[in-house]
Amino acid sequence: MKYFILPNLINNKWSLFRRKFIWRVNCSQYKIMIAEFMLQRTKAEQAEPVYKKFLLQYPDIVSLSKARLTSVEKYTSSLGLHKRAPNFINAAKYIVKNFKGKYPKTRKELLTIPGVGDYVAGAIMAVCFNNADYVIDSNIARFIDRFYGLKLSGEIRRKKIVIEKAKGIFKVKDQRNFLFALLDFTALVCKPIVPLCNECPLRGKCKYSPSSSPT
Numbered sequence: 329m330k331y332f333i334l335p336n337l338i339n340n341k342w343s344l345f346r347r348k349f350i351w352r353v354n355c356s357q358y359k360i361m362i363a364e365f366m367l368q369r370t371k372a373e374q375a376e377p378v379y380k381k382f383l384l385q386y387p388d389i390v391s392l393s394k395a396r397l398t399s400v401e402k403y404t405s406s407l408g409l410h411k412r413a414p415n416f417i418n419a420a421k422y423i424v425k426n427f428k429g430k431y432p433k434t435r436k437e438l439l440t441i442p443g444v445g446d447y448v449a450g451a452i453m454a455v456c457f458n459n460a461d462y463v464i465d466s467n468i469a470r471f472i473d474r475f476y477g478l479k480l481s482g483e484i485r486r487k488k489i490v491i492e493k494a495k496g497i498f499k500v501k502d503q504r505n506f507l508f509a510l511l512d513f514t515a516l517v518c519k520p521i522v523p524l525c526n527e528c529p530l531r532g533k534c535k536y537s538p539s540s541s542p543t
C-alpha cells in the first residue's frame with residue numbers, strides 16, 4: 329500500500345473526530361513543549377485548564393527560566409507529575425543559555441534539551457517547522473502496528489520497522505494538521521483497548537480490521 333493513502337484518508341475524515349485544544353491555537357515551540365510535558369501522564373481534557381493558568385504565569389521561555397521550583401510544582405503536582413517540575417525550568421534555562429532563548433530547528437539539538445524526548449522533539453519539528461522525519465507516541469505506534477498487521481510486542485514505538493513506517497506516513501505537505509489528525513484519530517477511533525473499527529475511515533485498508541481487503 330502506498331503511504332500517501334493514509335494521510336488522505338485520515339485528513340479527509342478529520343472533521344468527524346477533531347479535538348480543539350488551546351495549545352493548537354497560535355502554537356509555538358514553547359506552547360507545544362509545555363503542552364507535551366503536561367500530557368505525559370494526563371489526559372488532554374484534564375491538562376487544558378492547568379495549561380491555561382501556567383501560560384498566564386509563564387507566557388514565554390524567559391519567564392519560565394526564572395521560575396521558582398515550588399511555584400512550578402503547584403502545577404505539575406496537580407497533574408500527577410510530581411517529580412517533573414525541574415524539567416520545565418531546566419529546559420527553559422537550557423534554551424536561554426545554549427540557544428539564546430530560541431528553539432533549535434533540528435531533532436538532534438532538540439533532544440539535548442532536558443526533558444525533551446523523541447516524541448516531544450518530533451512534535452515540535454512537525455508542528456512548528458513542518459520538518460519532522462517522523463513522530464511517534466504510544467498511540468501512533470499502536471495504530472501503525474495494527475494498520476500494517478505487524479503484531480509486535482514490548483516497546484513497539486522504538487522498533488525499527490515502526491519508525492520506518494512512521495517516516496513513510498509523515499511524508500506529507502502539512503505535518504502540523506496531519507499530526508493533530510493522527511493524534512485525534514488514535515485517541516478517539518483507533519483506541520487502545522477496543523478500537524472502533526466499524527466507524528473507522530481506514531477499515532477495509534487496515535490489516536487489523538476484519539473487513540480489510542487484500543492490497
Ligand code: SF4
Nearest residue numbers: 518523525528534537
Ligand atoms: S480499522 Fe480498527 S484497528 Fe484499523 S485503524 Fe481503524 S480503528 Fe484502528
